Amino acid sequence: MHIRHDNLEPLYIVENVSKTYVMGDVDVVALRDVSITIRKGELIVILGASGSGKSTLLNILGGLDTPTTGQIRFRTTELTTATERQRTEYRRASIGYVFQFYNLIPSLTARENVQLVTDLSSTPLDVDEALQLVGLQERMDHFPSQLSGGEQQRVAIARAIVKRPDVLLCDEPTGALDLATGIVVLDVIEQIHQRFDTTVVLITHNASIAKMADRVVQMRSGEITTVTDVQDRTPPKDLVW
Amino acid sequence: MRALTRKALREVKLLRGQLVAIILLIAAGSATFIMMRSMHTSLVESLASYYQSQHYPDLFVDVKQAPNQLLANLRATPGVTDVRLRIRKRISIDIPDLDEIASAEVLSLPESQHDLSSIYIVSGRMPDKDAHDHVVLYAPFAEANDLHVGDSVTMLINGKRLRACIAGTGISPEFLIIMSPGTLMLDNKRNAALWMHHEALAARFDMTGGWNSALVRLNPKFNIDQSRRSIDDMIASYGSFGASTRSEQMSHRFITDEIRQNEVSALIIPMIIYGVAVFLLNVSMHRLVSTQRSVIAILRAFGYTRRAIVAHYLVIALAIVVVGTLLGMVVGYVGGVQLASWYMEFYRFPRLLFTIPPAVWGTSFVIAIVAALMGAGSAIRTVLKLQPADAMRPPSPKSFRPRLITKLTSMLSMTVMSRLMLQNIDRRLGQTILVLVMTALATSIIVISRYMNDAMDHMMRVEYDRARLADATLTFASAIPEHEAVALERLRGVSRAEPYRLIVVDVLGRSETYRTTLTSRSPQSHLTHIVDQMGQLQKPPREGIVMTEHLSRRLGLRVGDTVRMVLLESGRDTISITLAGTVDEALGSQCYATSETMADLCNEEPVANGAFLAIAAPAQAYVQKQLKERPAIIGVLLREVAIRSFRDVYGANVLVVASYLLVLACLVATGVLYNNARIMMAERSVELASLRIQGFRIGEVARLVLGEQGVVLLFGIPVGLALGALLCYTITQQVEADVLRLPFVISHKTLMISSGVIVGVSLAVALRIYQMIRRLDLITVLKERV
């Protein structure tokens, strides 16, 4: 059932990317000479200690930030030199974001939160269908404050995928959730990945989550230490933490 | 430095955009208050000390001619403490550089500084005892015509030219301001006063041993009307024009009107500005407190007392207000000095010192403290109510309850983005309405600033395109038969001459007597018309008189009533005549009748005191030269000059006031709109950033934020225009004075400019918001919990 992606086209080519924050006299090196190729349809999990540069890498992939040196290409687009406007268009067309703290708009219902984003795509999913995918068809007309954290995160996932992005970027999507709820959310991500062949890059602190990935990227002090192909992929609901 | 103080400084820095706007408004409020209030005091005090030092009289008695022997009787009148007899005549002055002759009043030189209405010498000195051809010249006239001590002037007295040497230039409280006769124009180039020795003057006018003007000082404890009546009786047989009080003197009337208006505006305008500033301060303090709930809680948990925390916020508010007030004091002082020198161009005082009385300093600080308390009060109350545990929770529950607008519009099909925008407004409806009101207020201030210009323009058009069409208005030294005046038509270049008759009259009203003029108007006239404020012509009545509507109201007279008036000419006859009509004029308070009616009233053949001329344009200079040669003509007022000096004088004033109001309005609009947008940005930054991360463009996000501003403009501007019109109307009602009544006219241009300025301000704010959205830090936001 599981397909290997080794032969598929590369989606991202990251070459010798470094990111340095200048804080007064001190330079903080967040990324140091990072290179990786991400292929279309892969599910990648990034692991690493706090401060190791995971978010920085993800933000550069998502076009929120630009590297200090090095190059990053998405398909044929050079993100390194892209203007602010070009990066907005890139996010608009290709990227779905899932945040640790959901970031839903409190004054809109679940359905409206998802609907808002459909304007960004010419071929969006049906809003109801998207909510059905994340298992929230019953709660479409609830406001975020009337939903649990896990439910809110599922709405956030529906919102991220309704515009049918090429890539889903998740920064600690289960970071604020308990175990059982976290598994439900990961399961939703897994299903989307399967169904739409969406490339997923997911950050986590939890090493046991790594089993759901095609590849695991391990980071330390701004460097990628290892990239491991996962041999026996485990669906989230079978994960043991 | 204590931790709390450091915290205060950091907060002030974060809010600096808003704070600058508030500080500027407070500064504008206190500057205006200090400037106008102190100016008021300065005017009142300068006037009082001027009147006192130059012994300004209480009564002014005018007769045709009376003997000096009357002095003893006048002195003996109960209540009278001092009397000075003098000669006072209208003459002309020939200034070679001037096309027209200048009109002047020549007066007996007071003998000492203790005399009533003595002269304040500006340059040079009083003429020597026997220097009969030395004069003191009215200083503003000398300055306007570049005449100096030692120069000579040529007077035209009784047809003879008299060269006199200028011994000194001076001023007197009788001539704080000299208007061109029959107009409201300040024209120091063509209007003068000069003083020469009494005996010399008496000889020139064949009045040796006599006088025609007496100045009287009264004991303040006596009833002024009683003394006035006794004097009137005493001089009745000498061709008296009656005794008049200070309030009937043009100069006094003008300055007191000015002082009164000044007092009112010194109160109203600063209060409006302070109000806006307090509102903004309030909003900013609230925002500070609401974003700092958790900080407050932590401080409380660390053991800071409630009082320390309240004091902390109070200090922030006070600091803002005090900085604004101090800035305002500096600006107010500089502006006040400027204003005083500007006043001096109109009202000639020996000196008009602008000082800020301690009471005004004090009051502006008290206002500042009250403003700070009002601005910070409700925010502080919120802090007081906050329990340490409360403050750890976010300000309002994240739950959303649909409110009015949201409910109303939920039926409509609209994009989620537009719905979100409406919700923004809905959620802060109170705020939005306040912002709308403030925006409307700013709009209305611009309307007012432009309105004065509109009113003046309109008045000029009515006056000079409809009412006063004569190219020149002549005043004769004494009345001449009408046909002689018509004969002026024979002058080359004069295409038409229309004689007019003018009599000074006391109109007896229900409760007061009003001194004004009765002037002839002919139904066939081509050169002058009776015209109301809106430019409608009104025919002079076949019988009876027409009166300025304002005057009839003031005197309690109605059309059809019989008006009694004293003709202040030789006979001093009291006559009765029907009030045939009233005319709603903008300028002055006067009466009109046909020359036939006036001749009947006086029992004389039709005579003329002056004439209106139509002059062919190329012949202007030639005609003026001819007129200058004729001693019987003591005044020439050229239409062109009148229009120019009207524009010069009022144009400059209106421009200064209008610019000030415009700056103020922009300050209010910018402050309110920018402040509001800033608050919205701060409250919603996480939401907006997350929209940007998802791929919404800067413009799309900006539209969401600025939608509210659009609604504010959509409703605020029309409301502001209407409010402005209403305020202008109120001003026309308030300013209704004897001399000038502003017509209520607002041009399309004014409406366009007022809206345009506000739209411009909001575009600038929008641009700033656009920049802020572009600079939103998307990455930091990801780390935040909403």
Ligand SMILES: Nc1ncnc2c1ncn2[C@@H]1O[C@H](COP(=O)(O)OP(=O)(O)OP(=O)(O)O)[C@@H](O)[C@H]1O
């Ligand atoms: N805006 C910034 N300015 C300065 N330094 C920064 C900034 N953002 C991140 N850093 C630094 O860069 C390094 C990497 O940060 P990053 O957020 O990528 O870590 P992370 O792996 O995501 O950590 P965590 O698991 O805690 O989220 C850290 O040392 C951090 O302090």
Ligand SMILES: [Mg+2]
């Ligand atoms: Mg991180």
